[in-house]
Amino acid sequence: MKKLKVLKLGWEFPPLISGGLAIACFGIAKALAKQTDLTIILPKASQDSILNNANIIGLNNIDVEISNTINHSQEEIYKKYNAFARTLFAPGMENISPYPSLEKTTTEGTSSESTHIQTSTHTNKSSETTTNSTFFSRFELDEMYGDDVQQKVVEYAEYVATLAANLEFDVIHAHDWMTMLAGIKVKHQSGKPLVIHAHALSYDRAGPDARGWNYDLEKYGMEIADAVIPVSRYTGTIVEKHYGINPQKIFPVHNGVEPVKTFSEKATFPEKLVLFLGRITGQKGPEFFLEVASKVIAENDNVRFVMAGSGDQLKRIIETGAYRKVGNKFHFTGFLNREKVNKLLAMADVYCMPSVSEPFGLSAAEAAQFGIPCVISKQSGAAEVMQHALTADFWDVELMAKHITDLLEDEELRKKVIAGTFEDIKTVTWEHAVEGIMKAYSYVLGYDVKGDSPAEIEIQQPVNLTTPKVKPIAISSADIQKDDLKKIEGIGPKIESLLNEGGVFSYSDLAHAKFSKLKSILADAGSRYQSHDPSTWAEQAELAAEGKWKTLEKLQDELDGGKR
């Protein structure tokens, strides 16, 4: 069968990495290239941007002249395109860098001298003004965003459209807002369906109140698109609810997680270590991490917190940490290179990701691979994938502090979370992601897309997009050894289910559970259960775990309703 031809429009791509986008685009491309005939157009590609079985075109490496391929004024719907394509500067877009690297410390507030929207007077008028060499010069110094990002976006669209006029493809796949204009233009010119991959939205960066050129472009692009692929159900909810996109065409697909080489290293200080890793910006919830830390430190003398990264909130967090008097236990490293990041991961005892809005959250998955138990916010894609991680709403600092304390003190829980999350991550691959992408392709093309893989792909309605469900204590009963706890005298079906909810599934769990924990499980269930006495359960469970049924029977003969 003929392979599907995919035209992928990208912005960042290795070796030009500014953040997670480049890594995700590469992962998708690599897996997609195995099943499709893939062409990727990037604003800038280097000699190192080589991928087997894919045709990578960097606009910096070819000569193109913009030709006027469509007359935008003809159709009503593309009038809006003109409005975007003529924008050279919109307020509030200075220094926008949606995926800034940790290095870029914003130290001072950005000054915004211009407050009006500039538009060019001669737009879309063939190749009279620019050539791609001037376009390319905007991308020098590896600056993928910068002050003139709109201009880059608009010009990228023009060059891509010109190039695409001579390319053959079945579907257009654009990544994030930078390539949306290009996607729209190519869709219009070719009549081929457009799929938009949503890695991060202005909602994530600037919060629910964010409006303006960026938001409008995202909304417009996703409205025009035939399908939208958010990187999580969480982001899918935002696409639907916040951008008003038809849920029928939303296909959430989790990113893959590449296996990383892990190691562990003993910290040089005696205390336990809780780690925050990421840009120190509002989106990542650093102030919540600090609050959580203050609460844990107040209760536990044997713990340090470290915040690795840099960002516009760094100074504020440093000052707040001093104000909360945790300066000797709450540390900052600034931007760290990969080697140092790995060193921290190797040392950490708990990883905390309290993001306010996190489309995916690759760093949490990496931490899990390092065998660190994670406490993550429910407002993240990672929470959908890492079902065994402990979760809380980003604002629920009490619960997050409790989770951290539990992980530091309860060795059983700790082991369970580590092992469970590790398993969760294993199934999260780029190959799996591509299966989801193929479903979106099938939907927009109206027929089953089959790559080399013989597996039947059904066209499905997108998965339920209600707010991701997260279990209160995120220990799923799947994959966990479950014993019949009712064999313990004193435990009936109801108490068994209470214990399961409290993370006690096996005889061994019960044998090692702290007496106080059992008491509190019963106490939490209400007065009916408070009279139950768990004092012999551990002893019974130990015998059951070792298979000493005879001895257990003998013991139970001596007991009265599970009590001595």
Add this chain to the structure above:
Amino acid sequence: MRNVCLYFNLHQPNRLKPYDFFQIGHDHFYEDDKMNKDFLDKISNDCYLPMNAIMMENINRLGKDFKFCLSLSGTLIEQMENHRPDVLQSFIELSKTGQVEFIGQTYYHSLAYLNSLPEFERQVKKHVSKIEEHFGQTPKVFRNTGMIYCNDLAGRLENLGFHGVMAEGSPQYLQGRSPNYLYTAPHTKNIKTILKNDKLSADFTHRFADQSWNEYPLTAEKYATWIANDEGDCVNIFMPYETFGQHLSADTGAFDFIKHLPNELKKQDVNFLTASDQVKQLEVKDVFDVHLPVSWRDSEKDLSAWSGNNMQKEALQKLYSLEETVINSKDEDLIHVWSKLQTSDHFYYLNTKTEKDGENRDYLSPYESPYSGYIYYMNALADLEITCKEKS
């Protein structure tokens, strides 16, 4: 009768290295030895050695008629002992002329007075011993770090046997009176307060190189007439020794100025007095009543340069919370390490003031910002805490 007292303070801190998170728990040496040595070499060549030569020349020329006061911090003396004994020797040579009075201060140039009185007393005594050791005289007049002063300080110094204490002539407490007289703190008997003449001191330190100043250029001759004609018993010109060659570089003519100033003052019939001379010879004019600490630092002339923001307060609080464990350990090395972290510069670097005061901090601070300074300091302190925990 017209008198002048020239007083210079000298100090170098043991600046910390960029002590990062990964060093906590295994790297117990916090100072940047090389940086501190380089600073000492530079300041010795730019200021200490040329100034000592000029002052020696002035003494040789004017003999007993010329005298002045110096106050060297213990940390500076230690640095010279370790790295530049030649520079220390040149100060000893000056002291041997008998024309220099050495003024007491806290050994570590610290804020101990504001944070721990027992520690303050320990450092005052330690400094006295150090001065006796090298210069053969016992300081009888005291100046606190940053000229921090209040009534209570005078009382405590009186109990420690000092007969004079220096202070900033703060206008809000002078209330129209001249700083050019000897004052006394309320309820003290045996200690006098000597006030800096801020206007005339700053005319040199802050305006000498200012070409937009209407008195520019300031010649030694002009300056001598101003001093001679100011009302009162004695004009106290206080400034850092490092003003020469560091704050005012050689090409501003600052060295020529100080070389000629004593002659010009003599021409105006102005006598030189030391701080102790004033205490012995001058009549007390009035009570100088200061309830809350004042200083000579920054535009506010209060404590905000060292403890105005939360980072500074946190660093100080955490440092002094270790006092009991450190002192009780009786471990001389540990006590010394902890004490050196008390040097006021560590806290000054953390102030987040802007404009002129902020520029001044950035000029003096070895760190890229107050925030990085705080991070390094707290990391080092975290390590010291671990050591203390092991000791206790």
